[in-house]
Amino acid sequence: MPERYPGYDVLAKRDGLSWNEPTRSAIAARLAIADEPRFFDIEAWQTLKAVCDRMVPQPAGRAQVPIAAMVDRKLADDARDGFRPASLPPQREAWRRGLAALDATARAQHEARFHTLAAADQDRLLKAMQQGKLDGPDWNDLPAATFFGARLASDILSAYYSHPLAWSEMGFGGPASPRGYVRMGANRRDPWEAAEAKPGSEAEARRENDRVR
Amino acid sequence: MFDEALRKPRGKGGRAPDPMRVGGWVPMREYPGDEEVDFAIVGTGAGGGTLACKLAEAGFSVVAFDAGAWWRPLEEFASDETHQGKLYWTDERLCDGANPLKLGANNSGRAIGGSTVHFAMVSLRMRPERLNSRSKLGYGADWPLDWREMWNYYTEVERALAIAGPVNYPWGPPRPRYPYRAHEINAAGLVLARSCEAMGIDWSETPLATVSAPRGRSHPCVYRGFCVTGCSTNAKQSVLITWIPRAVKAGAEIRDLAMVGRIETNAGRATGVHYYREGQWRFQRARNVVVAGYAIETPRLLLNSANAQFPDGLANRSGLVGKYLMAQTNQAAWGVMEDEIRWYKGPPSLAITEHWNYTDTGKDFFGGYAYMSQGPLPQAWASTLSGNRGLWGEALMREMEKYNHQAGLKIVGEVLPQEANRVTLADEKDQYGLPIARVTYSLCDNDQALVKHALDFMSKSLDAIGATDIWTEDDDTCHLAGTARMGDDPTTSVVNADCRSWDIPNLWICDGSVFPTVGAVNPSLTIQAIACRTGDRIKELASQGTL
Amino acid sequence: MATDREILNGALGALAIGAAGALLCGRTKPTRRKRQPPPRSAMERARREAERPPQAPTVKAARRLNRAAGLIALSTLLDSAVEHYRGSFHNKAMYTPLVVSALTLYVSYHGTGDRRPAVHRFRDFTYLVSAATGFVGTAFHIFNIRKRPGGFSWQNLFYGSPLGAPASIALAGLLGFYSERLRDNELKRSPKVFGLRAGRALAALAGIGMVATSAEAALLHFRGAYHDPFMYAPVVVPPIAAALLGDTALSHPRPPRRLTRWWLRLTALVGFAGAGFHIFGVSRNMGGWRNWRQNVLNGPPIPAPPSFTGLALAGLAALGLLDDHPDS
Known part of the structure; x- marks a missing residue:
């Protein structure tokens, strides 16, 4: 798939007027997250990493967002959302039990750990979890579909889409303060926004994106 | 980092932070705990913050409490969805029922200024007939308020917030001119405009509480688009930068990082509040207590304050505290435009139609809805796609790539008040050792019919202007109301029209929980109007000696 | 969509065309003045000064x-x-408008230094083009507004293509064109333009321009909710000047000119002060001048208010003409 916003990098604006000090500090902390567990034990970590790879298959050939580590830090800090479905335990327990149950299901069905399965098998298991077809002794009374939607997908996608690499990929303007935007109409772009490559204009878009500050 | 305000209270030592200046402070009056103040107010959002100002300006001694922090947006707000989680109510709550609610970022704030610090600034007047929906439209309940009186209080609030709105508003009785002019509509808003014109219905600029020109120290809006994660320029006229500074100036004391856990009563009257601040429980004596914690924390506090004289919780003789919870429906139709829309620019909802709020024909349901243009940020959009369409993996990433071409129309829909939708106490405790809230919520057939009507109509209107890949988000809710409804009858309501509880004459409830019906527009302006009215009524009652 | 580079190229191109036109204009003077060596003494300078043809009031x-x-x-x-x-x-x-207003600016500079009582063809042509551009531009802008959702709504008048902006280039063109007609008058005869008394007609033209420009300021300051009381100045002062000019145009035989003159000077001042206020306005927006890429565009338009100064100068020119030819 060709890049839609070739060469666009939200981080090029980092030292410019679109980023204020609190933003720089918050994103710097996020970018400094090491790809290692603080909260999960090694088995859960392996499963989580494999799940993240399937939930968000990141393009090869660029730096990878350490999604699993970002989810791990949310749990290490126990930063909560302010609500949870009553059928789920608090997030830390839900994650521990959910990952263990997924791994146990993998062993039961494939006689192998989840993270060693082929991508297609991993996808099948995740799909089954999403559809609530995994409830069984391994899951105890943890509702698999609710865990998938309210916990697993929600936390993983929130982690990924809080990362500048994800923003660049989708052409999002990124942080914007004190400088916001001027051109509000359709097909109008401020010079500090991502330029979209239309057929035949890829090189031009790349040139524009190189100039984004 | 940039969360010092969460760790140490700022409103103390005779001073309060000035949210309009970097590192700024202003003097603040303080009251000792054993001094009986006229009013102890729990919560500083649209209800409590507004009332604190009105009462302090009327000369009463006021102490207002908030569990949240006192921010200076200019120096402490990042342009980041995750980081700004510091503005939300993130203590645990349990959600169940057929349609479990989403709380937190969606509709619950914890800060001086309450959720107005991260609200979308949509400032609408409730349609007059909706205040008398039982007698005029045949559903719900009547408010014990006259819409003409409310119309005047709406005007007061619109002036206090310098609402930027259209010169001519297409719906409802005439209203005075908005203090500031409407903002330029972004491409996402023009999608709504064009789709309404294609369907032959009216549309308008949305009246917003963010200034379109300088006001005092407020900068005009820079269209950065992070409104619902907190405004870092102070263009947003939140309670934090409007009513609270006025309240402090008039002599009110505001205590931040002060979680009220219990209201004390003696011989049938409230005597003060127990609150947790700086590592210990403290007590503030008060002649009157006002609860303004919104639709979940208000009933939770009243229920948690149960004692021997009031075993079912305070103000609960009717048994209705916590009941008739309403969460407005918030469904949407989304589509992809050939144009680059870039909906992250500007306030999210710059254009609106209230057509189906003011039109009563052609409906197979009670109530109405407004709908507005949208501009979700990346995390919110990913969550919408995965939560509603179950997308993940490659499929999700492909959808996310269309972000800049996406447009959408989202309703604020009225729901019927149902007794079974309620807030109760769970067994689980929070960090203060207080039972947390369990929120039970289910939509009824009428609510579902309204949603279906809206989704059909909005899908058609997107189709009419050539949007592609149209799909509907069928399950979302937003603003809360109810759980301590006002009325004329002590057996069917918790407070009277003055927000005074029927059971305890010096206990008041002043926030969205007093709504008997929720209406079809965002509630913040109505909450503030009610608070202004309550302030005036208290002043009147005091002068009559009947406080 | 135009990229920034294209825009820059376009703008430079436009200015280059303007400059080329200006050069052309410089080369097509009707009669070439012989270059004289610089005066060697004060005496010679005085002599040369005396030798210069007297300047007709119309030329002034x-x-x-x-x-x-x-x-x-x-x-x-x-x-x-x-x-x-x-x-x-x-x-x-x-x-x-960049090309045309650059050219107009240049020919105006040229005309300011030209004491001859004769029409300059290129100058005249440029002014005519300028006036035409203004009218076509206005039509364009009307078309743009009409096709936006809402048509002639407040939203589109505030934020769509501004109607008043192209009109101001038309005004520059008309004033310039008028100046050429003035030069066309014979000495010692009461000057007329298109058969109208020149002084009075000019007063009327300047007055109408002022009302139109003031209307645009009123619209845009209404958009700004008159958040600063000084925002009333361009809505109050120029219309009074316009009324006084109207009075000048209609009174006969001798209109009151003292108050009018002072009021026009005040209007000229308002124009310059307005630019100052707008500079301050940009600085008080979020990020101030550091964020100029946003605030110069979204803040109050700095170059707009001096239009009032220009119109006030036109009004003063009319008064000057009336001083020299009371019956003009």
Whole structure:
């Protein structure tokens, strides 16, 4: 798939007027997250990493967002959302039990750990979890579909889409303060926004994106 | 980092932070705990913050409490969805029922200024007939308020917030001119405009509480688009930068990082509040207590304050505290435009139609809805796609790539008040050792019919202007109301029209929980109007000696 | 969509055309003046000064008008550059006002230094083009507004293509064109333009321009909710000046001119002060001048207010003409 916003990098604006000090500090902390567990034990970590790879298959050939580590830090800090479905335990327990149950299901069905399965098998298991077809002794009374939607997908996608690499990929303007935007109409772009490559204009878009500050 | 305000209270030592200046402070009056103040107010959002100002300006001694922090947006707000989680109510709550609610970022704030610090600034007047929906439209309940009186209080609030709105508003009785002019509509808003014109219905600029020109120290809006994660320029006229500074100036004391856990009563009257601040429980004596914690924390506090004289919780003789919870429906139709829309620019909802709020024909349901243009940020959009369409993996990433071409129309829909939708106490405790809230919520057939009507109509209107890949988000809710409804009858309501509880004459409830019906527009302006009215009524009652 | 580089190229191109036109204009003077060596003494300078042909009042007024037209053209040039840059020059026609107002600015400069009582063909032509551009531009802008959702709504009058902006280049053109007609008058005869008394007609023209420009300021300051009381100045002062000019145009035989003159000077001052206020306005927006890429575009338009100064100068030119030819 060709890049839609070739060469666009939200981080090029980092030292410019679109980023204020609190933003720089918050994103710097996020970018400094090491790809290692603080909260999960090694088995859960392996499963989580494999799940993240399937939930968000990141393009090869660029730096990878350490999604699993970002989810791990949310749990290490126990930063909560302010609500949870009553059928789920608090997030830390839900994650521990959910990952263990997924791994146990993998062993039961494939006689192998989840993270060693082929991508297609991993996808099948995740799909089954999403559809609530995994409830069984391994899951105890943890509702698999609710865990998938309210916990697993929600936390993983929130982690990924809080990362500048994800923003660049989708052409999002990124942080914007004190400088916001001027051109509000359709097909109008401020010079500090991502330029979209239309057929035949890829090189031009790349040139524009190189100039984004 | 940039969360010092969460760790140490700022409103103390005779001073309060000035949210309009970097590192700024202003003097603040303080009251000792054993001094009986006229009013102890729990919560500083649209209800409590507004009332604190009105009462302090009327000369009463006021102490207002908030569990949240006192921010200076200019120096402490990042342009980041995750980081700004510091503005939300993130203590645990349990959600169940057929349609479990989403709380937190969606509709619950914890800060001086309450959720107005991260609200979308949509400032609408409730349609007059909706205040008398039982007698005029045949559903719900009547408010014990006259819409003409409310119309005047709406005007007061619109002036206090310098609402930027259209010169001519297409719906409802005439209203005075908005203090500031409407903002330029972004491409996402023009999608709504064009789709309404294609369907032959009216549309308008949305009246917003963010200034379109300088006001005092407020900068005009820079269209950065992070409104619902907190405004870092102070263009947003939140309670934090409007009513609270006025309240402090008039002599009110505001205590931040002060979680009220219990209201004390003696011989049938409230005597003060127990609150947790700086590592210990403290007590503030008060002649009157006002609860303004919104639709979940208000009933939770009243229920948690149960004692021997009031075993079912305070103000609960009717048994209705916590009941008739309403969460407005918030469904949407989304589509992809050939144009680059870039909906992250500007306030999210710059254009609106209230057509189906003011039109009563052609409906197979009670109530109405407004709908507005949208501009979700990346995390919110990913969550919408995965939560509603179950997308993940490659499929999700492909959808996310269309972000800049996406447009959408989202309703604020009225729901019927149902007794079974309620807030109760769970067994689980929070960090203060207080039972947390369990929120039970289910939509009824009428609510579902309204949603279906809206989704059909909005899908058609997107189709009419050539949007592609149209799909509907069928399950979302937003603003809360109810759980301590006002009325004329002590057996069917918790407070009277003055927000005074029927059971305890010096206990008041002043926030969205007093709504008997929720209406079809965002509630913040109505909450503030009610608070202004309550302030005036208290002043009147005091002068009559009947406080 | 135009990229930034294209926009820059376009803008430079537009200015280059303007400059080329200006050069051309410099080369097509009707009669070539012989270059004289610089005066060797004060005596010689005085002699040469005495030898210069006396300047007809019409020429004096014409030069004043050139100055007025130039100021308005400068205001338009800068304003349209900023506004059309904001509009990303998405239509190539958006370069037109830059070219035309640059040319108008130059020929006005040229005219200001030209003491001859004769029409300058290129100057005259440029002014005519300028006036035409203004009218076509206005039509364009009306078309743009009409096709937006809501049509002639407040939203589109506030934020759509501004109706008043192209009109100001038309005004510069008209004033300039008028100045050429003034030069066309014979000495010692009461000057007329298109058969109208020149002084009175000019007063009326300046007055009408002022009312129109003031109307635009009223619209845009209404958009700004008159958040600062000084925002009333351009809505109050110029219309009074216009009324006084109207009175001047209609009174006979001898209109009151003292108050009018002072009021026009005040109007000129309002124009300059307005630019100052707008500079302050940009600085008080989020990020101040550091965030100029946003605030110059979204803040109050700095180059716009001096249009009032230009119109006030035109009004003063009319008064000057009336001083010299009371029956003009």
